[in-house]
Amino acid sequence: MDFAPSPRATDLVERVRAFTETEIDPVEEAYHRDLAALRADGDPWQPLPVIGELRARARARGLWNLFLPAGHEGPYAERFGTLGGAGLSNTDYAPVAELTGRSHLAPAVFNCDAPDTGNMEVLLRYGSEQQKEQWLEPLLDARIRSAFCMTEPGVASSDATNMELRAEVVGEEVVVNGRKWWATGIGHPDCEMLIVMGLTDPGADRHHRHTMVIVPRSAPGVRVERQLDTMGFQDEPGGHGEVTFTDVRVPLANVIAGPGRAFEIAQGRLGPGRVHHCMRLIGLAERALELACQRGLSRTAFGKPIANLGGNRERIADARIAIDSTRLLVLNAAWKLDQGGPGNALSEVSQIKVAVPNMAQQVIDFAIQLHGGAGMSNDFPLAGAWTSARALRLADGPDEVHRGVVARLELMKHGARR
Numbered sequence: 001m002d003f004a005p006s007p008r009a010t011d012l013v014e015r016v017r018a019f020t021e022t023e024i025d026p027v028e029e030a031y032h033r034d035l036a037a038l039r040a041d042g043d044p045w046q047p048l049p050v051i052g053e054l055r056a057r058a059r060a061r062g063l064w065n066l067f068l069p070a071g072h073e074g075p076y077a078e079r080f081g082t083l084g085g086a087g088l089s090n091t092d093y094a095p096v097a098e099l100t101g102r103s104h105l106a107p108a109v110f111n112c113d114a115p116d117t118g119n120m121e122v123l124l125r126y127g128s129e130q131q132k133e134q135w136l137e138p139l140l141d142a143r144i145r146s147a148f149c150m151t152e153p154g155v156a157s158s159d160a161t162n163m164e165l166r167a168e169v170v171g172e173e174v175v176v177n178g179r180k181w182w183a184t185g186i187g188h189p190d191c192e193m194l195i196v197m198g199l200t201d202p203g204a205d206r207h208h209r210h211t212m213v214i215v216p217r218s219a220p221g222v223r224v225e226r227q228l229d230t231m232g233f234q235d236e237p238g239g240h241g242e243v244t245f246t247d248v249r250v251p252l253a254n255v256i257a258g259p260g261r262a263f264e265i266a267q268g269r270l271g272p273g274r275v276h277h278c279m280r281l282i283g284l285a286e287r288a289l290e291l292a293c294q295r296g297l298s299r300t301a302f303g304k305p306i307a308n309l310g311g312n313r314e315r316i317a318d319a320r321i322a323i324d325s326t327r328l329l330v331l332n333a334a335w336k337l338d339q340g341g342p343g344n345a346l347s348e349v350s351q352i353k354v355a356v357p358n359m360a361q362q363v364i365d366f367a368i369q370l371h372g373g374a375g376m377s378n379d380f381p382l383a384g385a386w387t388s389a390r391a392l393r394l395a396d397g398p399d400e401v402h403r404g405v406v407a408r409l410e411l412m413k414h415g416a417r418r
């Protein structure tokens, strides 16, 4: 096992670090202040111009689409120039993603944000040439954004075979009817493309009933009913929408990879996407620990710096141990993905999907506690960070489902059947 970043990745990490420190960190506080002002009086669903300005500068420095996996940079570098990313392995991308995870703005600034990255990977891996041209290229170019519509309010969606929204093939069209929710990013004014999972053939076996189909956000019959709160946060300008589809008709050519292949695509999509979430959460936990240490040394209670009171030093040590051990777990999963693709890292990806959000939630919780009342307010990024970590114990599959995968694979080593 070799987790050492390549010289190319080392260089990129330094460039991403320099960009984040000099361009993003100085404007982040003002960004949140301006957004809060728009919430009080204005339209927070219109992205603030600073994001576009930062994106242009990041792109000019080649810090763009770095999430794109190795192997795709060739044809895309030729076809789209710098849109092709840097061709990093998962192991090499880990420290880059960790850095972007420290900041609420950085993933979008580098065009490495969910759900666009997962959707772009679906198009890269499974999309037709026409789909790549029509949707992938503008996503790589950040001219549009996208959403992924799988979860439904009416059924337990941690079981992907439960989905009831219909995606019926009628002649040369697909007719979509049903309701989805938690469609992250659908509120963004640039969101033009939805990947929707729907039931096509109820008679087929459970893993071949569903289809992934591309639905333009502007198609007649698509309606965003509301934006959901995530513990009080609306995550503007992308949000998480509940959306209905009423007799939405799209050409058969919008089906990704072929009818009945949605389950397979969902598994493929969520593999690297889950790893990227975990890499970013390591960065978020690092930031929380830094803030805790700074606060703990700069405030005094009962005659001592807060860091020296009670069990706080031990908690700081435990946080460091937890972050470093889960980082190694993430690197191990990334390395296994690099060696043999998602099929080679089923247990490892599920392991980190449980371990990292739980670790981040605990470390951030400790940082909130050490900040006292301030930690609960939006004067510090901790309340938002805690909510993100908590949400990731559900999004991309709840903890229990991933524990189930790890246990199943473990038991199969000892003769248990699937």
Ligand SMILES: Cc1cc2nc3c(=O)[nH]c(=O)nc-3n(C[C@H](O)[C@H](O)[C@H](O)COP(=O)(O)OP(=O)(O)OC[C@H]3O[C@@H](n4cnc5c(N)ncnc54)[C@H](O)[C@@H]3O)c2cc1C
Binding pocket: 115, 147, 148, 149, 150, 151, 152, 155, 156, 157, 158, 159, 181, 182, 183, 184, 185, 230, 240, 391, 394, 395, 396, 397, 398, 400, 401, 404
């Ligand atoms: C912030 C956020 C963003 C999201 N973004 C998206 C998105 O962009 N697109 C999208 O399609 N979805 C998205 N989701 C939805 C998310 O993926 C689902 O909430 C998740 O998959 C669980 O589905 P469910 O809510 O229907 O829970 P259910 O399936 O109803 O499960 C409820 C609970 O049952 C328990 N449970 C389920 N299965 C098992 C099991 N095998 N063993 C033991 N217990 C079990 C777990 O405790 C689980 O939390 C997002 C969610 C959040 C919170």
